[in-house]
Amino acid sequence: MSNRLNVLKTCKLYIGGKFSxxxxxxxxxxxDKKQKPLANLCRGSRKDLRNAIQxxxxxxxxxxxxxxxNRGQILYRMxxxxxxxxxxxxxxxxNAAVTRRRAESEVELAIDRLVHYAGWTDKYPAxxxxxxxxxxxxxxxxxxxxxxxxxxxxxxxxxxxGLVSLIAPVIAGGNTCVVVSSEKHGSIACTLAEVIHSSDVxxxxxxxxxxxxxxxxxxxxGHMDVNxxxxxxxxPEQKKIIQENAHLNVKRVHFYDATDWxxxxxxxxxxxxxxxxxxTTWHPVGT
Amino acid sequence: MSEKELTTHQNLHFDELWAxxxxxxxxxxxxxxxQYQLFIDGTFQKPESGRYIDTVNPxxxxxxxxxxxxxxxxxxxxxxxxxxxxxxxxxxxxxxxxGKYLFRIARLLQERAREFAIVESMDSGxxxxxxxxxxxxxxxAHFFYHAGWADKLEYAFPGVRPKPHGVAGQIIPWNxxxxxxxxxxxxxxxxxxxxxxxxxxxxxxxALKLAELIRDAGLPPGVVNIIxxxxxxxxxxxxxxxxxxxxxxxxxxxxxxxQKAVAGTDKKYTLELGGKAANIIFDDAPVEQAVEGxxxxxxxxxxxxxCAGSRLLVQEGVAEELVxxxxxxxxxxxxxxxxxxxxxxxxxxSKVQLDRILGFLTEGVEGDQKIYQTKCNLPxxxxxxxxxxxxxVSQSHRIVQEEVxxxxxxxxxxxxxxxxxxxxxxxxxGLSGGIWTDKGSKIFNVGKRIRAGVVWANTxxxxxxxxxxxxxxxxxxxxxxxxxxxxxxxxxx
Numbered sequence: 001m002s003n004r005l006n007v008l009k010t011c012k013l014y015i016g017g018k019f020s021x022x023x024x025x026x027x028x029x030x031x032d033k034k035q036k037p038l039a040n041l042c043r044g045s046r047k048d049l050r051n052a053i054q055x056x057x058x059x060x061x062x063x064x065x066x067x068x069x070n071r072g073q074i075l076y077r078m079x080x081x082x083x084x085x086x087x088x089x090x091x092x093x094x095n096a097a098v099t100r101r102r103a104e105s106e107v108e109l110a111i112d113r114l115v116h117y118a119g120w121t122d123k124y125p126a127x128x129x130x131x132x133x134x135x136x137x138x139x140x141x142x143x144x145x146x147x148x149x150x151x152x153x154x155x156x157x158x159x160x161x162g163l164v165s166l167i168a169p170v171i172a173g174g175n176t177c178v179v180v181s182s183e184k185h186g187s188i189a190c191t192l193a194e195v196i197h198s199s200d201v202x203x204x205x206x207x208x209x210x211x212x213x214x215x216x217x218x219x220x221x222g223h224m225d226v227n228x229x230x231x232x233x234x235x236p237e238q239k240k241i242i243q244e245n246a247h248l249n250v251k252r253v254h255f256y257d258a259t260d261w262x263x264x265x266x267x268x269x270x271x272x273x274x275x276x277x278x279x280t281t282w283h284p285v286g287t
Numbered sequence: 288m289s290e291k292e293l294t295t296h297q298n299l300h301f302d303e304l305w306a307x308x309x310x311x312x313x314x315x316x317x318x319x320x321x322q323y324q325l326f327i328d329g330t331f332q333k334p335e336s337g338r339y340i341d342t343v344n345p346x347x348x349x350x351x352x353x354x355x356x357x358x359x360x361x362x363x364x365x366x367x368x369x370x371x372x373x374x375x376x377x378x379x380x381x382x383x384x385x386g387k388y389l390f391r392i393a394r395l396l397q398e399r400a401r402e403f404a405i406v407e408s409m410d411s412g413x414x415x416x417x418x419x420x421x422x423x424x425x426x427x428a429h430f431f432y433h434a435g436w437a438d439k440l441e442y443a444f445p446g447v448r449p450k451p452h453g454v455a456g457q458i459i460p461w462n463x464x465x466x467x468x469x470x471x472x473x474x475x476x477x478x479x480x481x482x483x484x485x486x487x488x489x490x491x492x493x494a495l496k497l498a499e500l501i502r503d504a505g506l507p508p509g510v511v512n513i514i515x516x517x518x519x520x521x522x523x524x525x526x527x528x529x530x531x532x533x534x535x536x537x538x539x540x541x542x543x544x545x546q547k548a549v550a551g552t553d554k555k556y557t558l559e560l561g562g563k564a565a566n567i568i569f570d571d572a573p574v575e576q577a578v579e580g581x582x583x584x585x586x587x588x589x590x591x592x593x594c595a596g597s598r599l600l601v602q603e604g605v606a607e608e609l610v611x612x613x614x615x616x617x618x619x620x621x622x623x624x625x626x627x628x629x630x631x632x633x634x635x636x637s638k639v640q641l642d643r644i645l646g647f648l649t650e651g652v653e654g655d656q657k658i659y660q661t662k663c664n665l666p667x668x669x670x671x672x673x674x675x676x677x678x679x680v681s682q683s684h685r686i687v688q689e690e691v692x693x694x695x696x697x698x699x700x701x702x703x704x705x706x707x708x709x710x711x712x713x714x715x716x717g718l719s720g721g722i723w724t725d726k727g728s729k730i731f732n733v734g735k736r737i738r739a740g741v742v743w744a745n746t747x748x749x750x751x752x753x754x755x756x757x758x759x760x761x762x763x764x765x766x767x768x769x770x771x772x773x774x775x776x777x778x779x780x
Binding site: 281 | 715749763
C-alpha cells in the first residue's frame with residue numbers, strides 16, 4: 001500500500017468548449033453508491049443554462065455545415081477516446097452506481113453505440129429523403145435538416161449509456177445540445193464531457209451542465225432559442241412542466257423515459273429523425 | 288424608389304376599359320339543406336347541445352344554412368363511435384380493403400367535383416376557378432394517393448413495424464375547407480386510424496357534403512365522424528381522454544394553446560400553423576415570371592394561405608422595375624363574385640377576418656408605411672379587400688412580423704444574399720419561402736439556409752399529395768403529404 005495521496009478532480013460545467021465553474025459558485029455534493037461523498041459538483045444556474053444555450057446556438061450552423069463524412073469521423077473519434085478511458089469509466093461507474101460486470105458492459109455498449117451513430121451520419125439523409133412524383137412539371141424533393149438546438153434531460157439510471165444514447169443521435173444529425181445531467185450521476189457526465197472535449201467535437205456542440213434538474217428543466221423547456229427538448233428522466237411532474245413550457249415557441253418534445261438503453265436495439269436512425277425537419281424544394285421543369 | 292404613374296392609356300385596366308361579361312357558375316345545380324346535423328356513427332344526428340350556428344356566404348352576407356354546434360356530449364358520442372369503429376371494424380379490416388374504401392371515396396368525389404367546387408366557393412368566398420381547378424382536384428388526388436398507401440405502410444419505414452394510434456381528433460381551418468379535411472382524413476384512414484374531425488365554423492358545408500358521400504360510399508359507421516362547431520367544440524376534442532392523436536391546422540396562437548393543453552397526457556399531436564413567408568427576388572431573376580409568382584404567392588385564395596408569400600424581398604438593383612411591373616399586373620386582378628369564372632380574388636372569408644386585415648391597414652399602420660391598393664370596384668354587399676402593397680416597412684413592424692392572412696404584401700429590399708437570408712429567417716415562423724433567380728447554385732445555397740419546410744424556387748404556392756408540407760419553428764411540427772406525412776399517424780415499433 002502506497003502512502004501516496006490521490007489527486008482529486010474538480011468537476012466543472014462544460015460550456016462552449018470550456019470547463020468552467022458555475023457563475024453562481026453554488027455546488028452540491030454527489031454521493032457514491034455507499035452514500036459516501038464522491039465529488040462536489042457545480043450547481044448550474046439559470047444563467048449557466050442560458051450561456052450554454054447561447055454557445056449551442058452559436059455552434060449550430062457550423063456543425064450542421066460540416067460534411068456528413070466529417071461528423072461521422074468526429075463521432076467515431078469520440079468512440080476512440082471513450083475506449084481509451086474505458087478503465088476510468090468502469091471504475092467511476094462501479095464506484096458511483098453499479099457492479100463491476102455491469103459497468104464493463106455499459107462502457108462497452110456506450111463505445112459501440114457511438115460507433116453505430118458515427119456510421120449513420122452519411123446514410124440517414126439518403127434513407128429518409130424522397131423525390132416526390134408531383135403531378136405538375138416540377139422537380140420536387142424532400143430532405144432532412146437538423147432541428148437546431150436541442151435540450152437534453154438525462155436519465156437517472158444508466159449513467160453513461162443513457163447519456164451517450166441521447167447525445168449521439170442528436171449531434172449525428174447536425175444539431176447542437178445542452179445536457180442537463182442527472183443529479184445522481186453528474187460526475188459521469190463531467191468525465192464524458194472530457195471525452196467530448198478531446199474528440200474534435202467543436203466547442204458548443206455539446207454543453208454539459210450539472211445541477212438540480214428541478215431548477216433547470218422549466219427554463220430549458222421555456223427558452224425561446226431552444227428548438228426541441230428530449231427528456232429521459234422518469235418524472236411525470238417534470239414531463240408536464242417540460243411540455244407546458246415547450247408550447248411557448250412550439251418546441252418539439254420527445255420523451256424517452258421508458259427505454260432500456262442497455263438493450264442492443266435501443267439505437268436506430270429513427271432517434272436521429274426525431275430531431276430532423278423535412279424540407280421540401282420545388283423547381284419548375286422547363287426549357 | 289421613384290414612382291412611375293400608372294395610367295390607363297398605357298396599361299391594361301380591365302375594370303374600366305375592357306369589362307368582361309359576367310360568367311357565373313350557376314348555383315342552381317347544387318342543393319344545400321336548410322339545416323345540417325352532426326355526422327356520428329354513420330348517421331346524421333341532432334346535437335345534444337340543441338344549438339345551431341349559421342354559415343354565411345361571405346360574398347353576399349346571406350345565410351346559406353344552419354349547422355349543429357357539437358357540445359361536450361356530442362364530442363363524446365363521436366369519440367366513442369370512433370373508438371368502437373377502430374376496435375370493432377377498422378383495425379381488423381385487411382389493409383387493402385381500407386385502401387379500397389379510400390379509392391372509392393376519391394372516385395365518388397370525382398363524380399361530384401363540380402358540385403363540391405360550387406359549394407366551396409359559396410361557403411368560403413374563394414373564386415370558382417380555384418375551387419374547381421385546385422381545391423377539389425387536390426382533394427381527390429389526396430384520397431387517391433393515400434388509398435394506395437394503406438397496404439404498403441411497411442415499405443415506408445425501413446426496419447420497424449408501423450401501427451396506427453387509434454382515434455385521431457382533427458381540427459381544420461376555413462381557408463381550404465375540403466382540402467384540409469382531405470389532408471387530415473386520407474392519411475389517418477390509410478394508416479388505420481379512425482377519425483373525429485371538426486371543420487371551421489365559417490366553412491362547414493363541404494365537409495358535411497363529404498359526410499354524405501362517405502355514408503354513400505358505405506364506409507363502416509364511426510370510422511369517420513364529422514362534427515361541426517366553433518372554438519369550444521375544438522377544445523372539447525383536444526381535451527377528450529379518448530383521443531390518441533391530435534392533428535390541428537390553424538393559427539400559431541391556437542396551436543400553442545393545444546400544445547399546452549395536452550401537457551401531462553400521452554396524446555400524440557401534429558400542428559400545422561401560421562407563416563410569414565419571404566419571397567426573395569434576386570436581380571438575375573426573370574422579372575415577368577417573378578411578378579406572376581409574387582401575385583400567385585400572395586393573392587392566391589385572397590391571401591388566406593398559411594404559406595403565402597406575404598413578405599416580398601427584392602434585390603435593390605431590380606426593385607424599381609419589379610415593383611412597377613407588379614403594380615401593373617395587380618391592376619388587372621379582378622375582385623368580385625366568387626362564382627364568376629373571371630374572378631381572380633374572391634371574398635374575404637368572414638367579417639372577423641376582414642376587420643383583422645383592415646386593422647393592419649388603418650390603425651395598425653406604423654412609421655412611414657405607404658399603402659398601395661388597386662383601383663378595382665368592390666361589390667357593395669359582402670366582405671372584400673383589394674390587392675394591397677405596403678411599402679416603406681421595416682423588419683420590426685407588426686405587418687412584417689405578424690401573419691395578416693389577407694391579400695396584403697409588404698415590400699423590403701436587400702443588397703446581398705446574406706442579407707436576404709437574414710431577413711427571411713428573422714421571424715418566429717418557418718413554413719415556406721420563395722427564391723427567384725436564374726442561377727442554380729444560388730437556389731441551393733439560399734434554399735438550404737432558409738429555415739422553412741417548403742422552398743419554392745422560381746415558383747410559388749404549389750401543392751401535391753406526394754409532396755410533404757409543414758413548418759419549422761413556430762409554424763408547427765410534423766408533415767402532411769408524401770411518405771413523411773404518414774408518420775404522424777403511425778407508431779413505429
